[in-house]
Amino acid sequence: xxxxxxxxxxxxxxxxNLLDRMRTGELxxxxxxxxxxxxxxxxxxxxxxVRDAMAVLRAEGTIVTTRGRRSSVRRTTTVEELHxxxxxxxxxxxxxxxxxxxxxxxxxxxxIVIHTDEFESHHPADRVAIITPPEPAGL
Amino acid sequence: xxxxxxxxxxxxxxxxNLLDRMRTGELxxxxxxxxxxxxxxxxxxxxxxVRDAMAVLRAEGTIVTTRGRRSSVRRTTTVEELHxxxxxxxxxxxxxxxxxxxxxxxxxxxxIVIHTDEFESHHPADRVAIITPPEPAGL
DNA sequence: AGTTATTTGTCCGTATGTATA
DNA sequence: ATATACATACGGACAAATAAC
Numbered sequence: 001x002x003x004x005x006x007x008x009x010x011x012x013x014x015x016x017n018l019l020d021r022m023r024t025g026e027l028x029x030x031x032x033x034x035x036x037x038x039x040x041x042x043x044x045x046x047x048x049x050v051r052d053a054m055a056v057l058r059a060e061g062t063i064v065t066t067r068g069r070r071s072s073v074r075r076t077t078t079v080e081e082l083h084x085x086x087x088x089x090x091x092x093x094x095x096x097x098x099x100x101x102x103x104x105x106x107x108x109x110x111x112i113v114i115h116t117d118e119f120e121s122h123h124p125a126d127r128v129a130i131i132t133p134p135e136p137a138g139l
Numbered sequence: 140x141x142x143x144x145x146x147x148x149x150x151x152x153x154x155x156n157l158l159d160r161m162r163t164g165e166l167x168x169x170x171x172x173x174x175x176x177x178x179x180x181x182x183x184x185x186x187x188x189v190r191d192a193m194a195v196l197r198a199e200g201t202i203v204t205t206r207g208r209r210s211s212v213r214r215t216t217t218v219e220e221l222h223x224x225x226x227x228x229x230x231x232x233x234x235x236x237x238x239x240x241x242x243x244x245x246x247x248x249x250x251i252v253i254h255t256d257e258f259e260s261h262h263p264a265d266r267v268a269i270i271t272p273p274e275p276a277g278l
Numbered sequence: 279a280g281t282t283a284t285t286t287g288t289c290c291g292t293a294t295g296t297a298t299a
Numbered sequence: 300a301t302a303t304a305c306a307t308a309c310g311g312a313c314a315a316a317t318a319a320c
Contacts, residue, residue: 009287009288009289010288010289011288011289012236015236035303035304035305036304036305037303037304045289045290046289046290046291047290047291048288048289048290048291049288049289049290051305051306052288052289055194056236059198059233059246060233060234060235060236061232061233065305066297066298066304066305067296067297067298067304067305067306068296068297068298068299068303068304068305068306069297069298069299069303069304069305070303070304070305071305079230081228084229084271085271086271086272086273086274087270087271087272087273087274088270088271089220089268089269089270090223090229090268090269090270090271091218091264091268091269092231092249092251092264093200093249093264093265094198094199094200094247094248094249095199096199097151097154097195097199107198108233109233110231110232110233110249110264112231125230125231125232125249126232129228129229129230130228130229130230130269131226131227131228131229132223132224132225132226132227132229132271132272133225133226133271133272134225134226135225135226136275148306148307148308149307149308150307150308174284174285174286175285175286176284176285184308184309185308185309185310186309186310187307187308187309187310188307188308188309190286190287191307191308204286205286205316205317206285206286206287206315206316206317207284207285207286207287207315207316207317207318208284208285208286208316208317208318209284209285209286210286
């Protein structure tokens with residue numbers, strides 16, 4: 001499976017391999033991944049390598065991990081269409097650790113900030129798609 | 140500095156402590172952090188804890204790390220104001236590992252995707268602010 | 279130009295704690 | 300209660316990139 005002579009590190013090879021298993025449908029959205037110990041034995045690498053691989057996938061928002069439970073492939077969440085006001089300024093960044101927990105966000109999910117003269121709103125990026133105002137009628 | 144009896148893990152205490160040192164101006168944008176070994180000795184923790192703390196800050200886009208060099212506090216980049224077209228759909232997600240390198244993006248930086256009928260464009264979130272179309276004139 | 283030292287990256291092992299099943 | 304599984308923390312070793320000399 002993994003090539004120790006490759007210049008690519010083991011944990012990135014493993015991350016890539018797991019992504020392949022998701023694309024082929026072997027690990028569809030919502031499915032549990034094998035446990036860290038199982039993967040460690042299956043691929044013949046240390047648990048450290050397995051954890052590094054999973055950290056990559058978590059940071060990309062591909063998998064979700066909860067303590068005491070196996071990691072699972074992130075489900076494609078239903079996105080709400082949010083209509084942005086005119087002349088608004090939209091910036092995007094990663095939330096801080098505290099923000100992430102306060103807003104109940106998963107790891108690997110950016111934060112969208114919509115700023116106007118009147119208000120400022122925050123939105124987890126996996127729950128909304130921003131729609132810009134339509135062309136004025138009559139053109 | 141760090142409290143081993145605290146329910147908060149050492150690496151998150153350390154991350155929090157480093158953030159404080161940034162806010163006070165001891166570690167301004169662009170400044171080099173102490174090396175992992177130095178921090179390990181200064182705080183009396185393993186290098187593992189130091190690396191975990193830095194991984195948190197990298198994922199939040201707070202610091203930048205290059206192999207062989209010390210990590211540094213991320214400079215606030217000049218953001219370009221990008222005027223979004225009307226009726227566009229804007230989604231945000233983290234880039235994959237490959238995308239991140241192809242677009243020369245730093246770790247901890249989200250990817251903005253602007254989608255219209257005609258085209259689709261991708262923008263690293265640390266370089267742009269999206270401006271929505273203005274209110275039609277005459278209102 | 280080349281050698282050495284520094285620094286981060288990767289990988290291994292072990293142990294214990296804590297949440298979930 | 301017991302077992303499973305992830306989280307945290309320690310230690311060591313070597314590779315690879317950079318910096319210093």
